Amino acid sequence: MIMFKFNVNAFAAAACFGLIATTGAHAFEFLGLNILPDLGQSQPIQQANLPSDPSRDVQPTRTVVNDPTGEKSGSITIDTKNRYLYLSLGEGKAMRYGIGVGREGFAWSGRAHVARRAEWPAWTPPAEMLKRRPDLPEHMEGGIANPLGARAMYLFNEKGDTMYRIHGTNEPDSIGQAVSSGCIRLLNADVIDLYDRVKVGAPVNVI
Numbered sequence: 001m002i003m004f005k006f007n008v009n010a011f012a013a014a015a016c017f018g019l020i021a022t023t024g025a026h027a028f029e030f031l032g033l034n035i036l037p038d039l040g041q042s043q044p045i046q047q048a049n050l051p052s053d054p055s056r057d058v059q060p061t062r063t064v065v066n067d068p069t070g071e072k073s074g075s076i077t078i079d080t081k082n083r084y085l086y087l088s089l090g091e092g093k094a095m096r097y098g099i100g101v102g103r104e105g106f107a108w109s110g111r112a113h114v115a116r117r118a119e120w121p122a123w124t125p126p127a128e129m130l131k132r133r134p135d136l137p138e139h140m141e142g143g144i145a146n147p148l149g150a151r152a153m154y155l156f157n158e159k160g161d162t163m164y165r166i167h168g169t170n171e172p173d174s175i176g177q178a179v180s181s182g183c184i185r186l187l188n189a190d191v192i193d194l195y196d197r198v199k200v201g202a203p204v205n206v207i
Contacts, residue, residue, distance in 0.1 A: 044116045044200045058172040060189040061098035069094065069205070076114075076166070076194075076204040078184055080107055083176050085166070085184065087197055095197070097190045100174040102182040108164065114202045115156040117195060121148045121167070145170060150188040151195040155204055166204075167191060 065086075069077040073090035080101045086094040102108065120142030130136060140146050149168020156162060166184045168191035169175070175187055184206075186194065 058187055058189070060187060060193065061096075061175065062190050062193055063096055064089070064093055065096045067092055067094035071203070071205065074199065074202050076198065076202060078166075078204065078206045080109070080206065083178075085186065085194070087194060095194075097186050097194060098175045100169065100176065100180055100185040101178050102180050103178045107178070108162075108182050109206045110157060112155040112157040112162050112164070112204045112206070114153045114166075114198055114200055114204060115161075116154040117198070117200060118152045118154075119195075120146070120150060121152040122146070123148055144188075147171070149185070149191055151191045153195065153198065166194070 067086065067088050069075070069086050069088055071077055071086075071088045073088050075088045077086040077088070077094075078084075078099065078101075079086070083099050083101060085097045085099045087097075088094050122142045123140045123146060130138065142148070144150075147170055148165075149170060152165050152167040154161070155164045155166065164182050164184070166186070168188040169185040170188070172187055174180075174185060185191075
């Protein structure tokens with residue numbers, strides 16, 4: 001596996017915005033909050049099968065708790081202050097995950113929904129980013145070394161693509177921290193678990 005030498009935290013923060021160049025998400029046309037975007041030739045679920053161990057060094061943070069959100073089953077609530085993501089399970093219970101959130105100046109809140117999901121997403125930095133950071137690779141395939149981690153879920157709202165993602169990370173120490181450019185990151189083992197439970201169209205509330 002090829003490894004790159006650069007500031008991983010800065011790379012991971014920038015990756016949230018660079019991801020859109022690889023997925024073609026910028027071309028999606030949003031038609032309404034409860035209607036999925038027209039994906040054209042793209043599929044709302046991108047599958048991959050990579051022989052990588054997503055839980056090689058750390059234990060998952062997920063745990064079942066009493067649901068504090070009041071949201072319906074299948075909804076995601078992101079508590080940016082306390083650094084938790086809740087997936088409402090119904091019957092008063094939720095699955096809670098530890099997360100990393102946007103650093104100062106990049107935090108956000110509001111409602112959205114999951115419009116697309118991808119397994120082991122690749123990343124192609126945009127040209128302007130490569131001019132600023134010539135040390136970055138021109139393209140990075142999905143895998144355990146990719147800062148987007150094992151899974152990515154793409155968030156849209158009534159205006160279209162928010163450019164924010166829920167994704168994994170290869171920097172487990174960043175969980176519980178405010179380090180990203182607004183994307184929500186989970187441990188790879190946790191984001192795989194969340195991905196397997198969440199459907200395209202799931203509502204997301206960021207508070």
